[in-house]
Amino acid sequence: MTVSYSTEVKTLPMIPLRGMHVFPNMVVHFDVGREKSINALEESMVKDSIIFLTTQKDANIDDPTEDEYYEIGVVSRVKQMLKMPGDNIRVLVEGITRGRIISLVDEEPYLKVEIEEYNYMEDDIEIEDKTDAIMRLVKESFEEYCTINTKIPDDAIMSINEINEPNRLSDMIVSYIFLKSADKQDLLEILNPYERLERLEILLRQEIKVIELEESINQRVRKQINQFQKEYYLKEQMKAIQQELGEDYDTGSEVDEYMAKIRKAKMPKEAREKAEKEAGRLMKINSSSPEAGVIRTYLDWLIELPWNKSTKDNKDIAFARNVLEEDHYGLEDVKERILEFLAVRQLNPKMKSPIICLVGPPGVGKTSIAKSIARSLGRKFIRMSLGGVRDEAEIRGHRRTYIGAIPGRIISNISKVKSNNPVFLFDEIDKLASDFRGDPASALLEVLDPEQNGTFTDHYLETAFDLSSVMFITTANTTSTIPRPLLDRMELIEISGYTDQEKLQIGKRYLLPKQLEEHGLTSDAFRMSDNTLTEIIQKYTRESGVRNLERQIGSIIRKSAVQFVEKKKKSVTVSKTNLEKYLGIPRYRYDEANKTHQVGLATGLAWTAVGGETLFIEVNLMNGEGKIQLTGQLGDVMKESAQAGLSYIRAHLDKLDIEEEFYKKKDIHIHVPEGAIPKDGPSAGITMATAVVSALTGIPVNKNVAMTGEITLRGRVLPIGGVKEKVLAAKRAGITKVLLPMDNQKDADKIPVNVKKTMEFVFVEKMEDVLENALVKGE
Template identity: 65%
Template sequence: MSIDQYKSVKKNIPLIPLRGMSVFPYMVIHFDVGREKSINALEKAMIEDSLIFLCSQKDATIDEPTSEDFYHIGTVSKIKQMLKLPGGSIRVLVEGLNRGKILEINKDESYLEAEIEEMVYEPEELEKNEKIEAAMRLVLKDFEEYITLSNKVSPDLILTVSEIEDPGRFADVIASYIYLKEEENQKILEAFNFYERLEILHGILQKEIEILKIEEQINQRVKKQITKVQKEYYLREQMKAIQSELGEEDELIEEIEEYKSKIEKIKMPEEVKQKALKEINRLYKLSPNSAETGVIRTYLDWIVELPWDKETKDKVNIKKSRDILNNDHYGLYDVKERILEYIAIRKLTKDMKGPILCLVGPPGVGKTSIAKSIAKSLNRNFVRMSLGGVRDEAEIRGHRRTYVGALPGRIISSIKKAGSKNPVFLFDEIDKLNSDFRGDPASALLEVLDPEQNNTFTDHFLEAPFDLSQVFFITTANTTATIPRPLLDRMEIIRISGYTEEEKLQIGLNYLLPKQLKEHGLKENNLELSKEAIRDIINNYTREAGVRELERNIANICRKAAKRIVEEDVKTVRVNRGNLDKYLGGAKYRYEMVGKTHEVGVATGLAWTTVGGDTLSIEVNCMKGTGKVQLTGQLGDVMKESAMAGLSYIRSISEILDIEENFYKEMDIHIHVPEGAIPKDGPSAGITMATAVISALMNKPINKDVAMTGEITLRGRVLPVGGIKEKVLAAHRAGIKKIILPYENKKDLEEIPSKVRKKIEFVLVKKMDDVLEHALVEEDDENENH
């Protein structure tokens, strides 16, 4: 039925905008009226023919609506009954008659009145087609499902609705019984076409059914969970009763009381105590067979076993501490002095926060063992944690208790192992830390190694702060290059350079030999190892900055001596320079000694390696060619760049040096650094390569007794380099008499032992001119040498 099949009747009737509700034709409903204009409209309607036009407000919060604030399509209704309520409001019962449309609103201050176009039709005149019949069946089916899912509508209503033949009334009756939003009610009201109205109602009902289904699913799930919880509670109460009968509950209570007693006795921060007591209450409430109880027990065991209030008393005696350090280690004066300074401050003040020392040096110089000596001299417990290859942040901070098998990190584990809150804590190999997808352990260490923060170090497992400010942290590293800058900034660097030959000799005689004799069950008179033999071991069987390889070789001699004593029944085994090869085999290393003659194009450079210093011969050949420069000997990029900088400098002063001006076009230059299988890099061979090239181009020999190190610039300035002590010791070992060093390395000469300083002449240079003056040999000097 289209809109033109309605009979249109125009009439002027009072109007009431309804808040939060809609009225459909054939619908009987009551509502309360409180607004003055609405009450006046009711009274006006009752005086005339009891007809009133009801439409819905767009916004229910507006008290004084204008024509824009309510819908203009509503329902013409008849007032059936009015009842005055206390407070001045009126309860009114109305019956919806027909749809209506506002044509014009009449102006009146006391109430709203409008000219309404009422849409009236006679149901008997309607002819239902197949489409409308199908739509009615679908809507009835939807309504049945809606009633089944919703408990707000009586199931008996289906019978009443199914008997309605009129499609308009059918749709309006169903719409009046379902709970819809104002906008959806309005859509149905505004649908004058019956088929369209049924289609809209079908869509709305389908949507409501889906929502009700979801609500039902949620409701069932919640009910199931509540039922499960109630069941568990009931069973737990039963279990408690059974445990009480068997006497098992007493064991749990006894365990809980034991935890409480231990926690009360320990002087721990209030925050930690409250957390521990909270966990104890959780343990009591949980079922003894619950997986969570195991986690709580582990947590409480860690809390009560940590040394919250246990610390060792420092025995501050500088003389005794100095003796301990001297007895355990030879040399290392800077390190010992720094430790003695700390001990002296401990005597003057107890509040000083533990320092963080970083001992940096090559392998085998005694970094780890000196940390043990510090603990011994302070009368503190000692713990060591190796950081080499640690990639997981949880190794430092621990795992959260949500993980299966979670435990605290190795910091807290080591403190528990130490048994005191102020041990000497060694982080070994801090330069070998790594990071991957599991986090960055170096970042986790920032808090640990910061005296301003580590008094509240929080492990993920404990979830409570532990005071690390009394711990004496010591770290060791072979190099500072790989330590992250923020971490390096928190530590005091103490460099331990390699030992001299004399120092190694003293360490071998006074420390390593007695230790190895004891470990191999030998007495002092069972093995006689001469000084010369130890010196030969140092020079010919080891190549290291420390003494680890030296100790291994002494141990090797001890084993062979022990075998001879047992097998041949010998009382004393004597090892000297003459028979050393019988015990250790042929010499493994050779040190390049100074040449016998001055040579053209051969300069002696000084190199630093991880196992100490070494001398380096740099050879240059100049040949007729086309200006090619060849660099061999596995040279790194920095070293190649140094060579090119040197060549550019030589070209710029070729006239002064009296070198052929076009040498770079007419000659091929080949620079070679022997021992080509070993990679070499760094800028410190800059002046050595430049000197060798100048010597070859000028055909002037280089002094065989001179060694040099330093970086060269394009303008011929000589810049400082590192590793001076190790390089000078290597030069001394090779028989060098004069060493050319950058002027800015003057301060490094203080580190060189006085015995070595006396035997070598040091030349400090600022420019390449000074280098050539001391390195190149004039013809007269060369003849004298011959």
């Protein structure tokens, strides 16, 4: 018989289904929980129990729109409804005919759609031969599918064979087989029964192949598992026989391997005896016990350590000098120390490695110089950050009694690089912490003491490892937070910071080429003059190092990259005239420290963890009762310096030509601006005394003079630290004359030559010398 269909337009309530498909002639149940779906269901029951069911494209969407469900669905009859716990309704429906959504009529309080329903009709004309043929093929394929898929009911083949209608046949088979959601929707949308059967035959053959493949894999896995079980059973039998005979062949073989590796590792006598003892213990215990695993791990650590493996030092001083010069500009003290080490190493190969501590503000190249040292020596490089480390086990490791114990990070890193003489960098040693888990700084004493580190004992290893060949380098921003015993074991090399000229050379030689390479540009396409770099250094950065300078250069290059890509420019030139276009308005103006000589305003110099800074100290006099007020977040040392300065002034009223009773009639307010920043240290004594004298005498302080030094009650000027950083800060601020304590003359050699040429340095011994050079008399 021939199958055809007619169409009829209807308006029906609709439910979009999640993750399931309903076909004509299929009876299925599902749960309804969404409010709109429940309303649609109730509306259909009020009328003729007819409802339209389609499938959502994405099952996770709670409130699907018109584009989020399929057009083709099934007109169905609600046969039964049952209320479930939680306001859900279980529905039993029967698919009737296919339908296609023409339009969405309404969305509230339920989805109502206008559909075109396809009603299939049959007449008495016999089925065409090709339709008959495809029906037979599909029935045979389904029978084969049922044979290999044991989940299909036994009576399914019989019920399918009794169907002689192509339309009904395809829909019934779909209800039995497993198909992907897309394939089911594909079959639902094919209206021609013959084409639908052809597609169904293809899908059946694919599913049969997949099931056969799954079965093949399943049999192979089952066979392997059976083989493993057999081997396990035989091994257990063998183990039992060996135990009866007092032998353990497997463990004995493993111990022999460990013994061979121990001999090959060339350990010191103590470590070798320890390893052999542990290997002997492994022989006596059951190989599957947890203790055996602990021993194996311990032996592996001992064997893998480079007890006698080291890299050969490159003793070519010329090569080392070239490497250091190539990687870094300036830092002469560090470079000279490394070259000294290489020279002495040639004369005495057994010399112990130095413990160098590089101290300086951030961004001056402390970490990178350590890498260059390793490259110049031809050694492996290890970096270990100590910032925030508070557990002693990080240094010494855990004892083996703890579950999951491992060696400390020193031994672990040395094992990783497989060399017993690397360059080992302890970064940020000034930021170590301590708590109930121990004091890492104390644990480092043994590591950084040349007299002790030859027998360093990690808690996990429980045997000494020689660290005397390791070249330890540490870095710190300040030495004030490093414990004194630890500091005593290190050779300090200060990296104070860079002058503007040094920053210019670093920017031109290193930072600019590095940033160009990172951003994919060439020096031909991007140009920046020395004057432009100097402008960036002076007006857009304020630092001792060059880290912020590199950021500013990178920012300019990124903005230039946009011009290359968007505007198709061939080249970009950044000059002083267009620099603001890239970096905005200048952030700093060093040449405006003080515009005029002022009474009661003196310029001091201070040292901070990020370099030197200028410190402006203001003094105001007010009628009062002799009260003294100190403001500006001053620490105890600076407060005491102010008191000492005032005592000196009161003791020398005649010499200073100051009214005798001023301390009874005047209130003195000493203020250090930028009050949000804590300030403390013995560097501002003479500056505060000078500002007070200026306020009391009415004589202004020279705007071009900056000073640093501590004052005693008798007017002596005591030495201070951080001379180079303070002088560089004065240079950046446009100061031309600096007053330094007489005892700091030895530090003048550290001041760069080009700075010395442009500034005047006066070394003062008494407060009278300070006032002589700082006050502008006759104005």
